[in-house]
Amino acid sequence: MSEHSLRCATVVAVPASRTETESRAGAEQDAGARTRLSPEDRRAAVLDATIPLLIQHGLGVTTRQIAEAAGVAEGTLFRVFDDKRALMVAAVARALDPLPVVAAIRGVVTDRDLETVLGDVVDVIRARSETLRGVMAVAHEMRRASGERAPDGLPRAVFDTDDPATRADVDRPGSLAHAAHQLRGKAGRAPETIIAAVADVLAGHTAEMRRDPAVCARILFSIVTSSFHDPFGPADQLTTREIVEVFLDGMRARPTPSHTPETPC
Numbered sequence: 001m002s003e004h005s006l007r008c009a010t011v012v013a014v015p016a017s018r019t020e021t022e023s024r025a026g027a028e029q030d031a032g033a034r035t036r037l038s039p040e041d042r043r044a045a046v047l048d049a050t051i052p053l054l055i056q057h058g059l060g061v062t063t064r065q066i067a068e069a070a071g072v073a074e075g076t077l078f079r080v081f082d083d084k085r086a087l088m089v090a091a092v093a094r095a096l097d098p099l100p101v102v103a104a105i106r107g108v109v110t111d112r113d114l115e116t117v118l119g120d121v122v123d124v125i126r127a128r129s130e131t132l133r134g135v136m137a138v139a140h141e142m143r144r145a146s147g148e149r150a151p152d153g154l155p156r157a158v159f160d161t162d163d164p165a166t167r168a169d170v171d172r173p174g175s176l177a178h179a180a181h182q183l184r185g186k187a188g189r190a191p192e193t194i195i196a197a198v199a200d201v202l203a204g205h206t207a208e209m210r211r212d213p214a215v216c217a218r219i220l221f222s223i224v225t226s227s228f229h230d231p232f233g234p235a236d237q238l239t240t241r242e243i244v245e246v247f248l249d250g251m252r253a254r255p256t257p258s259h260t261p262e263t264p265c
Helices: 004-008 018-025 033-034 038-059 061-068 076-080 084-096 098-105 113-147 165-168 174-208 213-226 240-253
Strands: none
Touching: 033 165, 038 061, 038 076, 038 084, 038 098, 038 113, 061 076, 084 113, 098 113, 098 174, 113 174, 113 213, 165 213, 174 213, 213 240
């Protein structure tokens, strides 16, 4: 499933266990640094802890596991998210967020040889692709387990635009509607945003490439991401060096050969 297809990713109603439900009623007092975190920062920390657990356990991950990984009390999860379902969708949306990847790409030092620069860029994109392979498997699991969908692919209960309460929830972080809205938006814009950052990095090496940086960036991104999709398995994925070599063999500028007349026989 591509990032584009996740615009229509569905949200499964993940049942909460008795322990998870009971934990919502408690008003835990977080100590130390946690009390100094804003709701936004705490929400981000919870999501960052959730993503690898989602990849490892799928929808079977428990809120207890998430709370332990995030270093918060279990009830804290439900002070920043309405329920487990909203948390799961928000974690997928965060994994699709291109901004951390763009920041890493823009941090690549460009005043080095082209091959070294390409290697650093490819490493960043490969790491993201590896994460997305696992996250997209979870998103696919959500779609299989989902119920009735609205025409745009989202459950009617999540994105019923005729419901004023649902429309208001779109702008409220921690709600299911907000998470679904973020998921659709980030899935749609991520590839182009990353490609633009790669083009900026390659701009300093324009003279060394056969095409302009925007075209080269798109080609490089396609080579990396395609090796993480079927029919390629883990054993078939190209290494960073192989990806760079494939790219340079096709796109490195070559001297124009001078025409030498043939010597008459």
